[in-house]
Amino acid sequence: MSLKAKAKKLFFVLADVFGLIEKRWRNLEPGVYIFNYHRIGESQKTLFDRAIFSCDAASFEKQVVDIKNNFTLITTKELAELYEKNQSFDKRYALITFDDGYIDNYTDAFPILKKHQINATFFLTTNFVDSNTIPWWDQVAFILRHAIGKKYQVPGTDKLFKLANHDIDRTIRQIMFYIKQSKAFSTSEMLADIKQRFPSANDLLNQQHPNLFLNWTMAKEMHDNGMTIGSHTLNHFILAQLNEAGQREEIERSKTLIEERLNTTIETIAYPVGRHYCFNDTSVEIVKNCNYKIGFSNEPGINQFTHCRYKLYRYSVATSSVKELRYDIGL
Structure with missing residues (x-):
């Protein structure tokens, strides 16, 4: 769990203990x-x-x-x-x-x-x-999830991510953030880069035909x-x-x-x-x-x-x- 997530959890517990959640909910504008x-x-x-x-x-x-x-x-x-x-x-x-x-x-x-x-x-x-389309974000997540142990640097940035099993979901979210806000590269270009970096995972993706x-x-x-x-x-x-x-x-x-x-x-x-x-x-x-x-x-x-x-x-x-x-x- 990230530091931000831990802080949010702590604030939630405190707000619940002191009845602030229900009080605020009853008084929404x-x-x-x-x-x-x-x-x-x-x-x-x-x-x-x-x-x-x-x-x-x-x-x-x-x-x-x-x-x-x-x-x-x-x-x-x-x-x-x-x-x-x-x-x-x-x-x-x-x-x-x-x-x-x-x-x-x-x-x-x-x-x-x-x-x-x-x-x-x-x-x-x-x-x-x-x-039977697999949208770009689902393709990105699938490939990264099947590239555990490798590293990925987001194009146009100095951000290098290690793809580790214990926090792969958080890593995927972080990489998605950079893809979505990129001004230099489109989502299609980013996806193409990920496919090129991890060809074995991409081969597995090509075998998927979900509905x-x-x-x-x-x-x-x-x-x-x-x-x-x-x-x-x-x-x-x-x-x-x-x-x-x-x-x-x-x-x-x-x-x-x-x-x-x-x-x-x-x-x-x-x-x-x-x-x-x-x-x-x-x-x-x-x-x-x-x-x-x-x-x-x-x-x-x-x-x-x-x-x-x-x-x-x-x-x-x-x-x-x-x-x-x-x-x-x-x-």
């Missing part, structure tokens, strides 16, 4: 709280990126019930209507969202949401739907049962690493594809990765010009009516504990 998930399941069973798992199914059910009991749940359409009023928010509103379109969103999360009559928005990376993402039939069923579908671009490229034409292709074409497949109007988009360095003013202008009404980042925070509707904050869920989720939001 009005605003829009958006809880973002990625994968639902048991992370230790995957050969790919474990950090992309938000929690297991049982924990997810407890969390969404807690959210439903403590917030006024709204849809993205209702959120857009709130912003059009241009008035202070007088309640604690909440949305539940999912990025990427992994198949467990359909098999694990969707039944729970239906059971509790909760709407969620699922942002689909359209070229992943109905495919990671949902298909259009599943997406339609979810949409027909009250779930909202949004865009997560065509290929999940980091938009800030693309030129204007490349960004437009990713943003515009994904919207068109979903609308054609589901016979609906797509009004929301979540920027891939979503941190402030992963999209830019060009991204936002294209989103506006493509007639999206809402754009979501992955920066944490509470949304107020004065906040730009094309850069909305979301809390990325990465815990199985309801109390830890409350701590992450409230403190």
